[in-house]
Amino acid sequence: MKRAFKVLAGVLGAVVLLVGVVALYIRLTGLPRYAKPTLQLAVEATPERVARGARLAQMLCVTCHLDATTRVLSGRRMPDVPPEFGVIYSANITKHPTQGIASWTDGEIGYLLRTGIRRDGRYTPPYMVKLQHASDEDVLSIIAFLRSGDPLVAPNAAPTHVPEVSFLTKVLSRVAFKPFPYPTAPIGAPDAKDPVALGRYLADGLLDCYSCHSADFKTNDYFEPSKSPGYYGGGNMLLDASGQQVFSMNITPDVETGIGSWTEAQFIRALKGSFRPNGTPILYPMEGYVDMTDEEAGAIFAYLRTVPPIRKTRPVRQAVVVPASEGQGKQVYYKYACNSCHGDSGLGLHDLRRAWQKYPTDTALIEYIKDPSAKVPGIKMPTWNGVIAEDEYAPLVTHVNTLQVKTEP
Numbered sequence: 001m002k003r004a005f006k007v008l009a010g011v012l013g014a015v016v017l018l019v020g021v022v023a024l025y026i027r028l029t030g031l032p033r034y035a036k037p038t039l040q041l042a043v044e045a046t047p048e049r050v051a052r053g054a055r056l057a058q059m060l061c062v063t064c065h066l067d068a069t070t071r072v073l074s075g076r077r078m079p080d081v082p083p084e085f086g087v088i089y090s091a092n093i094t095k096h097p098t099q100g101i102a103s104w105t106d107g108e109i110g111y112l113l114r115t116g117i118r119r120d121g122r123y124t125p126p127y128m129v130k131l132q133h134a135s136d137e138d139v140l141s142i143i144a145f146l147r148s149g150d151p152l153v154a155p156n157a158a159p160t161h162v163p164e165v166s167f168l169t170k171v172l173s174r175v176a177f178k179p180f181p182y183p184t185a186p187i188g189a190p191d192a193k194d195p196v197a198l199g200r201y202l203a204d205g206l207l208d209c210y211s212c213h214s215a216d217f218k219t220n221d222y223f224e225p226s227k228s229p230g231y232y233g234g235g236n237m238l239l240d241a242s243g244q245q246v247f248s249m250n251i252t253p254d255v256e257t258g259i260g261s262w263t264e265a266q267f268i269r270a271l272k273g274s275f276r277p278n279g280t281p282i283l284y285p286m287e288g289y290v291d292m293t294d295e296e297a298g299a300i301f302a303y304l305r306t307v308p309p310i311r312k313t314r315p316v317r318q319a320v321v322v323p324a325s326e327g328q329g330k331q332v333y334y335k336y337a338c339n340s341c342h343g344d345s346g347l348g349l350h351d352l353r354r355a356w357q358k359y360p361t362d363t364a365l366i367e368y369i370k371d372p373s374a375k376v377p378g379i380k381m382p383t384w385n386g387v388i389a390e391d392e393y394a395p396l397v398t399h400v401n402t403l404q405v406k407t408e409p
């Protein structure tokens, strides 16, 4: 007996030591690196590609890479990545020669976008988008846009903060998250005349709707999206700009718990204009797809109609309760979830702290909030006219004024 215990203790000791050594190794070496080929890619920047790439970038890249203060894609801290993954920053992807990606070759960018492997071989965890299913033409269009004269990619010297990844991210990046293989055959565009095919491509292949709208990021099937558990049944937990939990919605055709009773027009308004048929705003991290055409949104609607209905209601979102003593304006600010994009301080994903420079009077500010797209075409701030009650604007603007910063940046 004693002998058996000794052997067991010895084995256990060895296991503990081994685990310790592996843990130390992972902690010290960080994210895995992969050998990568030199991809030869010379993207011809046709005007069509640049225009399409700009539209795709609005739908795919801007949310994470736009810095609200520089107003270009110079990268930012990501308050919406769950803290257990670490303190994550998106990178500067402007055309700056040293801080941005001007020195990356088209092949290096294309390889990263497809596989998730940077030019130095380091893996980028799932908080950076991968375009493993996108058509070749769409990937080339995005690269053409990154090289273009678009103001969003104008060189900016803001340094990229290297993400401070947690031990958990490092472990998961070795056991669960894996880079995608670079496609071995050309990937063509879907048949634009077949709405269901186009819709499936946009929802599953390009814009990753399924990844947020299925049960859990951890159980999604990134190779065959339709095999993800709870496919489009919602309930996946995300965070908004003020770190609040937001659960994704069921967008299967179930009539009671999904969007089975919605019309196509209602769906298009929800997707592009960020309001549900019942007039409530759809909150970040579901940012309005203002750059999508009605045809594309309609195609996604057609595809979602073909998905198996799931009967499932998402967990209720915890409302932020603001005591009356903190003022009616602050209550209105949280009632309409201005914090979901602007954070608690006015600087979240988007910055409203310098609105005074453009809208110096209360009247001008109210006019702007009612219909921002009248002042800034293509803006991703929803149009509040008819949603916020008329008598709520004055207190709301009082609160917005308390968030203004009058000093220079």
Ligand code: HEC
Pocket (backbone or CB within 6 Å): 057, 060, 061, 062, 063, 064, 065, 078, 088, 089, 090, 091, 092, 093, 100, 101, 109, 112, 113, 118, 123, 124, 125, 127, 128, 129, 142, 160, 162, 163
């Ligand atoms: C969900 C947020 C998110 C989205 C969406 C996103 N990115 Fe990123 N991106 C990141 C983060 C975070 C990093 C840093 C990753 C790292 O260093 O591990 C990054 C890194 C990069 C890098 C590497 C730059 C460098 O210096 O390391 C490039 C290039 C890039 N992204 C381009 C894009 C493009 C193009 C798109 C749109 C097709 C896009 N990203 C969409 C979050 C995102």
Ligand code: HEC
Pocket (backbone or CB within 6 Å): 202, 203, 207, 208, 209, 210, 212, 213, 238, 246, 247, 248, 249, 250, 251, 258, 259, 267, 270, 271, 276, 281, 282, 283, 284, 285, 286, 289, 300, 317
């Ligand atoms: C980054 C994650 C994310 C992505 C990507 C995403 N969504 Fe969402 N979506 C959400 C969340 C979270 C909500 C709930 C927001 C809220 O509570 O107001 C939502 C809400 C919706 C709603 C409102 C449903 C309802 O019943 O109120 C629709 C419709 C929708 N999304 C469709 C889509 C489509 C189509 C795409 C792809 C083009 C997409 N979403 C991409 C996270 C996402």
Ligand code: HEC
Pocket (backbone or CB within 6 Å): 068, 071, 274, 283, 284, 287, 288, 333, 336, 337, 338, 339, 340, 341, 342, 350, 351, 352, 353, 354, 355, 356, 358, 365, 369, 379, 380, 381, 382, 384, 396, 400
């Ligand atoms: C879905 C995200 C979203 C929500 C929700 C949202 N906004 Fe905005 N807001 C934006 C964007 C995007 C801008 C443009 C920022 C820029 O130009 O850099 C903006 C700009 C503003 C500005 C002008 C800032 C400037 O300097 O031009 C004000 C004021 C503002 N928002 C107030 C509000 C108020 C009040 C609410 C709540 C009723 C609200 N926003 C809700 C996205 C949002």
